[in-house]
Amino acid sequence: MTTLKIAVIGCGSIAQNRHLPEYKANKNIEIQAVCDIVEERARKVGHVYGAAVYTDYEELLRKEEVDAVSVCLPNYLHAPVSIAALKAGHHVLCEKPMATSKEEAEEMIQAAEQNGKKLMIAHNQRFVPSHVKAKELIASGELGKVYSFRTTFGHGGPEGWSAEGEDSWFFKKEQAFIGAMGDLGVHKADLLRYLLGEEFVDVAGFIENNAKKDITVDDNAVCILRSESGIVGTMAASWAYNPNEDNSTVIYGEKGTLRLEDDPEYSLVAQYTNGDIVNYQLGKIQSNEEGGQSNSHVIDHFVGSILNDTQPLITGEEGMKSLEIILGALRSGETREISSLEKVTK
Structure with a gap:
């Protein structure tokens, strides 16, 4: 059985109520790392899921060898963090709205294509x-x-x-x-x-x-x-x-x-x-x-698209x-x- 290692960047409400529990429920997933600018929140979530804890997403991307990343951050950070994760060689599931402009969305799509990685937007x-x-x-x-x-x-x-x-x-x-x-x-x-x-x-x-x-x-x-x-x-x-x-x-x-x-x-x-x-x-x-x-079915669909190498239902183009x-x-x-x-x- 293939196990995918996942990092969740942003440990607010959507991560705690949707992404993390749904990853935990998926038998093909190991939650390896979590990141939040609020250290206490990151530590609390990391303890619950037995994950490494970071307050700097760039450090996480440098140090952790993960297969995919969930971006659960404020809207203005969706594009820069997704692009950084894609360039680091990770598949990305990004919360909606995917970006703050069409130009940002196009950069995300381009980063996914250039690095051969999947980009899915969480339109549940x-x-x-x-x-x-x-x-x-x-x-x-x-x-x-x-x-x-x-x-x-x-x-x-x-x-x-x-x-x-x-x-x-x-x-x-x-x-x-x-x-x-x-x-x-x-x-x-x-x-x-x-x-x-x-x-x-x-x-x-x-x-x-x-x-x-x-x-x-x-x-x-x-x-x-x-x-x-x-x-x-x-x-x-x-x-x-x-x-x-x-x-x-x-x-x-x-x-x-x-x-x-x-x-x-x-x-x-x-x-x-x-x-x-x-x-x-x-x-x-x-x-x-x-x-x-x-269950939103978003996480299971994202995981399935990686394991089966299929195109997710909500690609970057769809999100844009x-x-x-x-x-x-x-x-x-x-x-x-x-x-x-x-x-x-x-």
């Missing part, structure tokens, strides 16, 4: 059972032509679960570069591309900070998107949905409507124009709330296309004009 929504089933139904033509959609991802904000609470880097523009739209909206941008199987060409963004005081990023954002075939819909991201999380998507088509994570009991409800209703119980979506999906939607929304919010996204040839 593609692995949610209801989303996988919905993609199957849309691709099979069961919904007929898709006309429109609405998708939303909102909760009370990172202060409830981030390692630093109200002092979280999520609220600081110099570290996060973007707020709810980057934290949550990029997930939905990626999901819509996956579900619809086509790219978006135009985005209009309304990006606001109207709920939380003393933060320098957005906490409420709504976008209007248009795809290359003319599907139009809305995408909302919010840190002001109290008290409950909303992680729902609705797809409106010629022959019916799909409601994803929109019903308290059924993760997918298909309502057809002929009167048929099909309710699917497919397991819960990953959530910050109690009782959410226990989803990032570009968010960047377009930001531009639109600043200029008050519709952002035209580059048409991607498939």
Whole structure:
């Protein structure tokens, strides 16, 4: 049995709740090293997982012979640390959004290609059972032509679960570069591309900070998107949905409507124009709330892609296309004009 040695750089909430436990649960993985600028946090995590402890990621990359690295850092560090890890000869799983600009994303992709290593972006929504089933139904033509959609991802904000609470880097523009739209909206941008199987060409963004005081990023954002075939819909991201999380998507088509994570009991409800209703119980979506999906499947997919030498579902190129939607929304919010996204040839 092949064992991969893993390092996790950044030991905050996403590392402690997703990456580390999911690596630990994978029989092909040995967690060799962890790194965090907060030494006490790194030591605590290192003790739990029996891993070497670092506070400097460059030292870790120099000293540790690992196969792959998870980058679980504030957004502004995603690109530089991923590039350094790729150049050091390691496969990289990077949290989203993958970078703070298209140029950074392109540098990450180039570093992966030049060093023959895999780069995967942790867009977990593609692995949610209801989303996988919905993609199957849309691709099979069961919904007929898709006309429109609405998708939303909102909760009370990172202060409830981030390692630093109200002092979280999520609220600081110099570290996060973007707020709810980057934290949550990029997930939905990626999901819509996956579900619809086509790219978006135009985005209009309304990006606001109207709920939380003393933060320098957005906490409420709504976008209007248009795809290359003319599907139009809305995408909302919010840190002001109290008290409950909303992680729902609705797809409106010629022959019916799909409601994803929109019903308290059924993760997918298909309502057809002929009167048929099909309710699917497919397991819960990953959530910050109690009782959410226990395994994101991101780690297992990343590990499998390395062991089997296959292309991960969310490559650097895929991550960049989803990032570009968010960047377009930001531009639109600043200029008050519709952002035209580059048409991607498939």
